Amino acid sequence: MLNIYVIHGPNLNMLGVRETEIYGRLSLQEINKKITTLANELKLEVAFFQSNHEGEIVEYIQQAHYENVDGVIINPAAYTHTSVAIRDSISSVKLPVVEVHLSNTHSRESFRHLSHLAAVCLGRIEGFGAHSYLLALYALHNYLHAKK
Known part of the structure; x- marks a missing residue:
């Protein structure tokens, strides 16, 4: 059985409460x-x-390497636009990673258009x-099975 880590970044614990017009009404637990x-x-x-x-x-991304994930x-949330550290950790583990966002970052403020992780x-x-996560899971599943 393939093992997948799903990582949620800052403020996603507030889903269903914060800015529901942007992020929806589902809680993180429901997602x-x-x-x-x-x-x-x-x-x-x-x-x-x-x-x-x-x-x-x-640290959790690095742990994925050692646990044979x-x-x-990953939904890095605001760290998408600021974190070279998360980018470097993804690069170092050499695992297939799919970046996910609930909203269309390109239809929002210009500072949200840059992703340090995308590359x-x-x-x-x-x-x-919330369907973005499901699409990512399908995509990763298909990629991993095609790679076998």
């Missing part, structure tokens, strides 16, 4: 439940992690709300 349901259908094992702290996210889905990720899915 994780949808991901788990799809993962079970695809016969994938998923582990979830959320942190508001950059260093903890870096097959791929990562070291397998792909990027954004703008489909």
Whole structure:
């Protein structure tokens, strides 16, 4: 069974409460439940992690290397636009990583248009709300099976 880490960045613990017109009404727990349901259908094992702290996210990405994780889905949230450290950790583990965003970052403020992570990720899915995570899971599943 393939093992996937799903990493949620800062403020995503506030989903369903904060700016619901942008991020939707589902809580992080509800999104994780949808991901788990799809993962079970695809016969994938998923582990979830959320942190508001950059260093903890870096350490969790590094842990993926040592635990023989097959791929990562990450919503780095605001760290997308600021974190060279998270970018470098993705680059160092050499795992397929899919970057996810609930909103379309290019339809928002100009500072959200830059992703420091995109160049070291397998792909990027954004703008489909919670469904962005499910699309990422399908994409990663297909990529990993094609690679076998």
